Amino acid sequence: MDDNIEIPEYFICPISLQIMKDPITAISGITYDRESIENWLFKRHNTICPVTKQPLPRDPELTPNHTLSRLIQAWCTSNGIDRIATPKPPLSKLYVMNLIRDLSVQDLQLKTLQKLESLAMENDRNRVCMVEAGLGEALTSFIISCYRRRSEMINGLEEALSILYILRRSLVSMGPLTEDDEIIESLIWILAGDYNPSVKSHAAHALKSVIQKANPGLLQRLKPEFFKTITSNIRDKNTKTLIPQQASNALLHVLLQTCPWGRNRVAMIESGSVFSLVEVELRSPEKKTTELVLGILYHLCSCSDGRAQLLNHAAGIAVIARRILVISTTSDDRAVMIVWLLCKYSATNGVLQEMLRVGTVAKLCMVMQSNCAWRLKEKIREILKRHYDVWKDSPCVEVAFLTGCVR
Known part of the structure; x- marks a missing residue:
């Protein structure tokens, strides 16, 4: 465009400051380019008009400004500027609902799912529209079917899971996808099956969404196979079947969400979760992963068998100690509480000597000197007082420092 050509002010979008390609008018009376205002509303989750600062409803009415669009097109033509392509009409709920109905016709399922996947990938406005039309529930029903x-040849499962993954952020504000236990069984079946890492990854994220919104009764009915399958997926070291770290974290979220119930903790421990969690932490010490792992281990170490499994792992105590004062205050809290449980209920001489050898005691003394929560310092003081006589003569820790911590 020639820099000398003056663009009429009302052709410019107030957000992008570019010529509007698809002008639409908000309920506040201000006209914006569709892409800019939809990004403002649906991606950034703003609830006010950017110009007037007036509040906008959750699903604001955006009216195409056809008159302004024709004026912009005519102006472009008269000034030798390439005409702006006619914008695609926005996705409607009715169109999505018709596609959802097509999912019930077996011969149309795969083609319909591919079309839905393409629409979901286009923009946030489409995703919001699809969720509001009930696509989340429809996809859940399809996965259950x-x-x-x-036992039959199944088509479309990969596409359905992919769409659920694309819609995951738009689904956050909605209620539970279903109260049916069968969706959990369906996702566990996928995670246990011979599917590629991408399919399993999407299933892991879907399972996280279901568990986050599940009622307590459903969480207390989980079967041992549920925890065995999750444990095997987070433990898998085969690069051909290993799910991405983000999906592994989704499964760790599932374990953390379900471990407050005693019967679930027992099932996790019996499935070898403690060993697997230590291996996960050794394999990928990333902040979020560490916080999740330590949170789960804290719950599992409230059981004697959980503590025994942690202590039987050669790196069990060391991996806890090495994360203290390295990751975050959240991980510090969980790690110290795990050590507190070990010292209170499983403090054999071998365990106490191992804590000295791997630097656990020195780390506890360092935490005492840091700006941590008073509650945490009290727990550390209790640990150090309880085993002061065992640790005070060790060359692994400075006696004066240790003595100062317990006073």
Whole structure:
């Protein structure tokens, strides 16, 4: 465009400051380019008009400004500027609902899912529209139907899981996808099956969404196979089947969400979760992963068998100690509480000597000198007082420092 050509002010979008390609008018009376205002509303989750600062409803009415669009097109033509392509009409709920109905026709399922996946990938406005039209529930029903027909040739499962993954942020504000236990069984079936890491990854994220919104009764009915499957997926070291770290974290979220119930903790321990969690932490010490792992281990170490599994792992005590004062205050809190449980209920001479050898005691003394929570310092003081006589003569820790911590 020639820099000398003066663009009419009302052709410019107040957000992007560019010529509007698809002008639409908000309920506040201000006209914006569709892409800019939808990004403002649906991606950034703003609830006010950017110009007037007036509040906008959750699903604001955006009216195409056809008159302004024609004026912009005519102006472009008269000034030798390439005409702006006619914008695609926005996705409607009715269109999505018709596609959802097509999912019930077996011959149309795969083609319909591919079309839905393409629409979901286009923009946030489409995703919001699809969720509001009930696509989340429809996809859940489709996945359950695949699980029921698992002995048959199944088409579309990968696409359905991919769409759920694309919609995951838009689904956050909605209620539970279903109260049916069968969706959990369906996702566990996928995670236990011979599917590629991408399919399992999407299933892991879907399972996290279901568990986050599940009622306590459902969480207390989980079967041992549920925890065995999750444990095997986070433990897998085969690069061909290993799910991405983000998906592994989703499964760790699931374990953390379900471990407050005693019967679930027992099932996790019996499935070898403690060993697997230590291996995960040794393999990928990333902040979020560490916080999740330590949070779960804290719950599992409230059981004697959980503490025994942690202590039986050669790196069990060391991996806890090495994360103190390295990751975050959250991980410090969980790590210290795990050490407190070990020292209170499982403090054999071998365990106490191992804590000296791997630097656990020295780390506890360092935390006492840091700006940590008073409650945490009290727990550390209790640990150090309880085993002061064992640790005070060790060359691994300065006696004066240790003595100062317990006073």
